[in-house]
Amino acid sequence: MTTQELVAQIHKKKSFLCIGLDVDLNKIPKHILEKEDPIFEFNKAIIDATHHLAVAYKPNIAFYEAYGIKGWESLEKTITYLNENYPEVFTIADAKRGDIGNTSTMYAKAFFEDLEFDSITIAPYMGKDSVEPFLAFENKHTILLALTSNQGAFDFQTKDVEGKELYKQVLEVSKSYENSENLMYVVGATKAEYLSDIRKIIPESFLLVPGVGAQGGNLQEVCKHGLNNQVGLLVNSSRGIIYASDGMDYDKAAANKASELQKQMQEILNTAK
Numbered sequence: 001m002t003t004q005e006l007v008a009q010i011h012k013k014k015s016f017l018c019i020g021l022d023v024d025l026n027k028i029p030k031h032i033l034e035k036e037d038p039i040f041e042f043n044k045a046i047i048d049a050t051h052h053l054a055v056a057y058k059p060n061i062a063f064y065e066a067y068g069i070k071g072w073e074s075l076e077k078t079i080t081y082l083n084e085n086y087p088e089v090f091t092i093a094d095a096k097r098g099d100i101g102n103t104s105t106m107y108a109k110a111f112f113e114d115l116e117f118d119s120i121t122i123a124p125y126m127g128k129d130s131v132e133p134f135l136a137f138e139n140k141h142t143i144l145l146a147l148t149s150n151q152g153a154f155d156f157q158t159k160d161v162e163g164k165e166l167y168k169q170v171l172e173v174s175k176s177y178e179n180s181e182n183l184m185y186v187v188g189a190t191k192a193e194y195l196s197d198i199r200k201i202i203p204e205s206f207l208l209v210p211g212v213g214a215q216g217g218n219l220q221e222v223c224k225h226g227l228n229n230q231v232g233l234l235v236n237s238s239r240g241i242i243y244a245s246d247g248m249d250y251d252k253a254a255a256n257k258a259s260e261l262q263k264q265m266q267e268i269l270n271t272a273k
């Protein structure tokens with residue numbers, strides 16, 4: 001998917017919501033566990049109930065790998081279902097990969113060619129030759145971890161490296177990578193106050209912003225500092241949406257939670273005009 005198509009979808013749906021499909025069998029409604037593929041059944045119902053409110057879906061791969069081959073099959077069915085039924089939606093494989101170039105190429109093939117995701121999250125720690133193999137794929141997007149939502153972000157990411165915080169070095173250096181126009185960045189919603197500085201370095205780039213909902217990040221604060229002239233934000237909520245209810249009405253409850261966020265986003269987009 002091109003960035004222009006993503007922006008068009010945001011304006012059409014008046015939403016920049018990303019729904020995280022982080023499925024934990026201990027948290028989904030008990031009656032779905034009787035189905036042959038409970039993870040896929042759950043995802044399918046959530047997607048069908050929310051696709052008009054969200055512009056992106058982000059399965060975190062850990063939640064599928066944890067269930068072995070069956071989990072991987074559920075992931076494959078989920079991405080195929082999204083691509084076949086809602087091709088306008090932007091898909092993110094939250095895999096946080098990155099390795100020597102030779103290995104990164106195989107990760108890229110797995111998520112871009114075999115599973116046909118539009119994008120993947122990547123850890124920048126191994127540098128240029130670990131990231132560029134992902135950037136080589138046309139109309140695919142590489143979402144580099146810049147400043148993450150967790151407390152551990154302060155262990156390394158905000159540390160001073162040659163007069164500049166490490167996450168700023170990541171932003172600046174990555175701009176020189178080949179095909180850097182295919183880069184997006186992760187900035188946690190819990191770090192909203194850093195977004196103004198971040199926008200000075202990467203004014204045009206899209207940011208994936210996880211951490212509203214269960215982690216306590218604030219949508220208004222994120223938008224105040226992070227919006228750009230093409231919106232430039234994908235704000236993710238996983239648990240706050242998909243586990244809104246563990247009863248028979250779980251899909252409707254998820255849609256209600258998604259709708260609350262979408263309405264706030266619509267208001268923000270209207271005032272930003």
Ligand SMILES: O=C(O)c1cc(=O)[nH]c(=O)n1[C@@H]1O[C@H](COP(=O)(O)O)[C@@H](O)[C@H]1O
Binds near residue numbers: 022147148150215
């Ligand atoms: O890359 C991510 O998506 C990510 C980066 C980050 O800094 N913080 C973060 O929470 N995430 C992911 O975003 C999702 C957040 O889930 P909730 O806290 O349930 O909304 C999880 O899949 C996390 O792994």
